[in-house]
Amino acid sequence: MTVMTFAKAINDALRYEMRRDERVVVLGEDIGVNGGVFRCTEHLLAEFGPSRVIDTPLSESAIIGVAIGMAMNGLRPIAEIQFSDFIYGGFEQLVSNLAKVRYRSASHYFAPVVVRTPVGGGVRGGMYHSQSPEAYFAHTAGLKVIIPSTPSDAKGLLLSSIRNDDPVIFFEPKRLYHSMKEDVPEGEHTVPLGKARLVREGDDVSVITYGATVYDSLEAAERAAQEGVSVEVLDLRSLVPYDWDAISKSVKKTGRPVIVHEAPRTAGFGAEIAATIAEREIYSLEAPIIRVTGYDTPYPLVHERLYLPNPDRILEAVRRSIGQ
Amino acid sequence: MTVMTFAKAINDALRYEMRRDERVVVLGEDIGVNGGVFRCTEHLLAEFGPSRVIDTPLSESAIIGVAIGMAMNGLRPIAEIQFSDFIYGGFEQLVSNLAKVRYRSASHYFAPVVVRTPVGGGVRGGMYHSQSPEAYFAHTAGLKVIIPSTPSDAKGLLLSSIRNDDPVIFFEPKRLYHSMKEDVPEGEHTVPLGKARLVREGDDVSVITYGATVYDSLEAAERAAQEGVSVEVLDLRSLVPYDWDAISKSVKKTGRPVIVHEAPRTAGFGAEIAATIAEREIYSLEAPIIRVTGYDTPYPLVHERLYLPNPDRILEAVRRSIGQ
Amino acid sequence: MGLAESLPFVRTRVRRKLIICNRIDGHWGWYEFIAVLGGKVLPDPEKIGVSSDDLLKMYKAMVLTRVLDRYILRLQRMGKVALYAESLGEEAVEVGVTQALQPRDVVFPTYRELGIYLTRGVPVAEILDRMTCTVDDPLKGHEFAIFGDKRFNIVPAPTPVSTQIPLAVGYAMAAKLKGEKMVVLTIFGDGATSKGDFHEGLNFASVHKPPVVFVCRNNQYAISTHISKQTGSSTIAQKAVAYGLEGVRVDGNDVLAVYLTTKAAVDRIREGAPPVLIEALTYRMGAHTTSDDPKRYRTEDETQSWAKLDPVSRMRDYLISKGVMDEEADSVLRSEVEREVAAEVEKVLQKSGPDPLVIFEDVYSDPPWTVLEQMEELKRMIGIQRVVRR
Amino acid sequence: MGLAESLPFVRTRVRRKLIICNRIDGHWGWYEFIAVLGGKVLPDPEKIGVSSDDLLKMYKAMVLTRVLDRYILRLQRMGKVALYAESLGEEAVEVGVTQALQPRDVVFPTYRELGIYLTRGVPVAEILDRMTCTVDDPLKGHEFAIFGDKRFNIVPAPTPVSTQIPLAVGYAMAAKLKGEKMVVLTIFGDGATSKGDFHEGLNFASVHKPPVVFVCRNNQYAISTHISKQTGSSTIAQKAVAYGLEGVRVDGNDVLAVYLTTKAAVDRIREGAPPVLIEALTYRMGAHTTSDDPKRYRTEDETQSWAKLDPVSRMRDYLISKGVMDEEADSVLRSEVEREVAAEVEKVLQKSGPDPLVIFEDVYSDPPWTVLEQMEELKRMIGIQRVVRR
Numbered sequence A, B: 001m002t003v004m005t006f007a008k009a010i011n012d013a014l015r016y017e018m019r020r021d022e023r024v025v026v027l028g029e030d031i032g033v034n035g036g037v038f039r040c041t042e043h044l045l046a047e048f049g050p051s052r053v054i055d056t057p058l059s060e061s062a063i064i065g066v067a068i069g070m071a072m073n074g075l076r077p078i079a080e081i082q083f084s085d086f087i088y089g090g091f092e093q094l095v096s097n098l099a100k101v102r103y104r105s106a107s108h109y110f111a112p113v114v115v116r117t118p119v120g121g122g123v124r125g126g127m128y129h130s131q132s133p134e135a136y137f138a139h140t141a142g143l144k145v146i147i148p149s150t151p152s153d154a155k156g157l158l159l160s161s162i163r164n165d166d167p168v169i170f171f172e173p174k175r176l177y178h179s180m181k182e183d184v185p186e187g188e189h190t191v192p193l194g195k196a197r198l199v200r201e202g203d204d205v206s207v208i209t210y211g212a213t214v215y216d217s218l219e220a221a222e223r224a225a226q227e228g229v230s231v232e233v234l235d236l237r238s239l240v241p242y243d244w245d246a247i248s249k250s251v252k253k254t255g256r257p258v259i260v261h262e263a264p265r266t267a268g269f270g271a272e273i274a275a276t277i278a279e280r281e282i283y284s285l286e287a288p289i290i291r292v293t294g295y296d297t298p299y300p301l302v303h304e305r306l307y308l309p310n311p312d313r314i315l316e317a318v319r320r321s322i323g324q
Numbered sequence C, D: 001m002g003l004a005e006s007l008p009f010v011r012t013r014v015r016r017k018l019i020i021c022n023r024i025d026g027h028w029g030w031y032e033f034i035a036v037l038g039g040k041v042l043p044d045p046e047k048i049g050v051s052s053d054d055l056l057k058m059y060k061a062m063v064l065t066r067v068l069d070r071y072i073l074r075l076q077r078m079g080k081v082a083l084y085a086e087s088l089g090e091e092a093v094e095v096g097v098t099q100a101l102q103p104r105d106v107v108f109p110t111y112r113e114l115g116i117y118l119t120r121g122v123p124v125a126e127i128l129d130r131m132t133c134t135v136d137d138p139l140k141g142h143e144f145a146i147f148g149d150k151r152f153n154i155v156p157a158p159t160p161v162s163t164q165i166p167l168a169v170g171y172a173m174a175a176k177l178k179g180e181k182m183v184v185l186t187i188f189g190d191g192a193t194s195k196g197d198f199h200e201g202l203n204f205a206s207v208h209k210p211p212v213v214f215v216c217r218n219n220q221y222a223i224s225t226h227i228s229k230q231t232g233s234s235t236i237a238q239k240a241v242a243y244g245l246e247g248v249r250v251d252g253n254d255v256l257a258v259y260l261t262t263k264a265a266v267d268r269i270r271e272g273a274p275p276v277l278i279e280a281l282t283y284r285m286g287a288h289t290t291s292d293d294p295k296r297y298r299t300e301d302e303t304q305s306w307a308k309l310d311p312v313s314r315m316r317d318y319l320i321s322k323g324v325m326d327e328e329a330d331s332v333l334r335s336e337v338e339r340e341v342a343a344e345v346e347k348v349l350q351k352s353g354p355d356p357l358v359i360f361e362d363v364y365s366d367p368p369w370t371v372l373e374q375m376e377e378l379k380r381m382i383g384i385q386r387v388v389r390r
Ligand SMILES: Cc1ncc(C[n+]2csc(CCOP(=O)(O)OP(=O)(O)O)c2C)c(N)n1
Pocket: B029, B058, B060, B082, B086, B089, C112, C159, C160, C161, C188, C189, C190, C191, C192, C193, C217, C219, C221, C222, C223, C284, C288
């Protein structure tokens, strides 16, 4: 075990897997000599050289497309998109090729690419450095979607993603990169895709969330506890596949789900969770299903703390859920 | 009133508005000399000339981007994307510019573009000529999303969309283009954005849908009636904004919502409707909220009728909703 | 030395003088429109260094392409094929580029590439299984028109044009990294060159220089859009200048010009030379696809003038004039091909389609529970379904 | 006649011999690297036809840009500016291109374009309001670093690089359709040229030929990525060949070369000539943005060698050598600028920020009920909020 920041845990996972498996290559803008704008790929160029640590031109579509081609030819490419706000230039490659190469070719070819990309707000990043586009990818059949919230999960889920034969969009909450640290196992350490993490047990309300808002939810849970309300916090970690058993178990217990994410509300991933609860656990419900999310606006530069689902907003939803 | 097919109604709306307002221009692939692959822009080139009916290079990003620039400079461009399966090449322009020009410029500039594009399956179109990507756009703050299901609505909603100062993604269910005809008002005819259409009244179950599945839902409703079950069918017509009052009214009455769309289930627009019902009308519910949708796979060429939410599947959901 | 210079015999074979730009760094070249079957006196096979076997192989592939193409069109009209993009008039490009490759080389084609599959040796039966989506369809009915099979190193095309280009670049980069001596060839239309992925793919390749050759099958139309509305440049080949790469333009209705130029490019690239952009100028004689009506956007005159340059006839005339085959051998060949194809068509019509559950196959290697549940749902539904299958 | 030929006095001013390719159709041109302030003997102002007023105006704009740039950096370090992309070393490009425009011409810049705003006459106070997001910010705090104001015909940049290019093309097409004699100028970095939107935008423009000029501010780096890893072409200008357009390369640290070349291009385009691609070769002396550390990826030596070509000093030396101003006038100018900026900075620090509800403004002209409800939700929340505001 070593104390690592979130960024360091990513870096550690990359280095570990590149040493273990020579098929692994990383590519993206400024990931080589610069070590990545968040330093997640630091020192990799020196160790693995420019044919496995590839500084690319500024072209998101080619980054994804080239990674797909490499994967089809037996490599395990990890493409970095500098901010997930810039992933849209590669959207056609993601939706039309990455998600569909296996189907189109009836598994003659497949593309085990991991697309790593920083996600979310809270760093004064404004409209184009703060977005949370995970719902677009969750709605795209053929992709898996992962979003860890701790350094240890970041490492463990990244290793599992690289080894998975399906394409994975791997979101890294950027405000955790350097603020969040903890003990992370050295060497081998995997966390299975599709399993949620029960962060805090509680009996009255289930807060279902993922990414950086896990911490806002925990803060809200603390404050709720002071008011005598026991809040369970579930970190999904994986959106596709998501852990329905964990959600169902928690909702069966509390009957009061509150779903939290940073992305805008309308047709966000929270809607999927709510819809599935409303289809399968409706008889367990003792309150309306509440969503606490970013607003349906572009991500604002000023007042972003009001825009984000902060602890105040989560607490208010918890109170509403228990009928206060 | 004249009998028009869906495609003809679109054509009529375009011609009418281009005559009325010289700021209106249309652009896209094969829309000029060829009249559009579905013939929606037929005869426009001859009447309005190549500076207002613009055959473009094969470049979806530039088509959207150029339309945005034109709109910022006072025109009312209508961009056609030949199939909505090819809209992803223009996704960055749609998400990063079209949806955000107004915000980024604090309304110094805005872009009243209409993006028209055929949507959905049922024409043996396979993976890349059958998709229903509306959820991506519904999740993108700054855009409006419209999808008519009748020739008359097609004309009325298209005129309203062109005149609206906000960008509109206008989906046209391609299997209706030539199969669906009805009386359509000649000349001026608008239908307001954001208002659903109550297609069939019923008391037991509310089928909430949009686009071509309106007809599958009606067929299921007929068959349900024969079984003594009264099904209401609501055609949303507009996803952003969607008509919550109409949904709420219907759900209050029946307590049994069934949501139908062609797009894959996970994080589809149906999830948003379900989530909102589960937040606001939970106490009206007498059954789980059921979704009947495309499956979470790429759109298949063979067996597409099994993939689509056909009347059998809708009827089965209606039966499940009333507890059979 | 530029590619055209490396093919001395073709330099005198200028049918139309079209000047394009080649290398930027160092000096400028003036390059001809590369053609072999163009001048008054055609070069002997020995001079161009192509064996009779290879000449006949290419000719036969072109004939087979033409015949099978017509049969697939008929199957489409019978409702047995969902949609088809015919190759009529473009056989020389498809056959010529493929003949230049070794079996280990990998092709990323488009949806209009019948001649490539046949030249690679894909059995007619397999192509018919594919186009009619039978139970033996190698792609399990997941999509129309396209073809692919890993055993033949043919990667099925994405319909969104140009998006296979970065994939081909990546595939080639992996080959380079692994030290494989393979070359990757990707082919695309003139319309495809307007898309961002053409640019991003070629630019990426211009920096990393993997073993890839880019071929533009410039048939002058993207559906109804004439090349003059597609781009302001007068050739596609000159677009290579933007990347500091070599670009050449060849007569795409001249299978020998296509073959020799591609071979020269591939041979160099296999030895480490940078990527090349080859523009093969041709003409789509038929409709864009079975959903298209070319009369809406071009004249009969134009089409007829291109019919005179029919690539199959030009090769036939060459082979006969050089004594590689005689008229009779040609007739025999044609009727054999016709018979073979007709027999396969008969067979394929007897076959059933794939199981409904193929819908759920090949989405993931390890499907989420949601997909598995939906498969169960469909299984249940099939019992009570009234809708017509396939 | 090519652009460089139309500027006879600069043809002798070749500082580095860099050959680029221009017109494809018709004939080939050999073009120099356009420079005015480069040779041993510099041309007199009369010879290049620029008045003293204009010379001084450009110089003053460059000085103002430099000074304000430094102040904004300081404000960023104080936490008053979220992020800033400095212009140090690139003032000549920004000032030169803008000086070539008329006020009715429209500019689509990037996030690094302070000199453009100042040359257009935007008050320092307004820029400071913008960068610090005060209550008077013309863009209401919606985004950082960028600037725009319709009154100055400056369109705020999208951060996703190159995506403003098709917008500029569309804006110009609308102008053409409406018969307006405006020219649209869009400027972007070297990195931007690798993106699909650069290609799709220029290609679209090459067909429709609206009044637009494309300027690449080639500062040789895209964050840490050197131009040699960005593209295989040795110039950006040659990328114009792909579209049959004219491309020229100018010394981007020479405000007169930039100004005169852009003016020649704009004058022609205003009269109906096709679009032009201008590459201005310069160097980013500072960091990419306030989040970047250039020591990680380039040497002090390299930066120092470019410092010798500092665009402000070069213009200053020219003006003094030609007697357009003397040393004293220069000192007065500099201290005035410094004083003016310092005073405005003082003022802006006193201002408060925008109202929280700006979050919901400018999303739609006619917002959906969902947005309106969320605004009400926030209004309610603000009462019970504990989080820190601005
Ligand atoms: C990205 C994209 N946009 C639109 C289409 C619809 N479409 C199918 S083929 C075609 C024309 C392609 O022309 P070209 O690249 O010249 O190839 P050709 O069909 O002539 O061989 C178009 C517009 C598509 N397949 N992909």
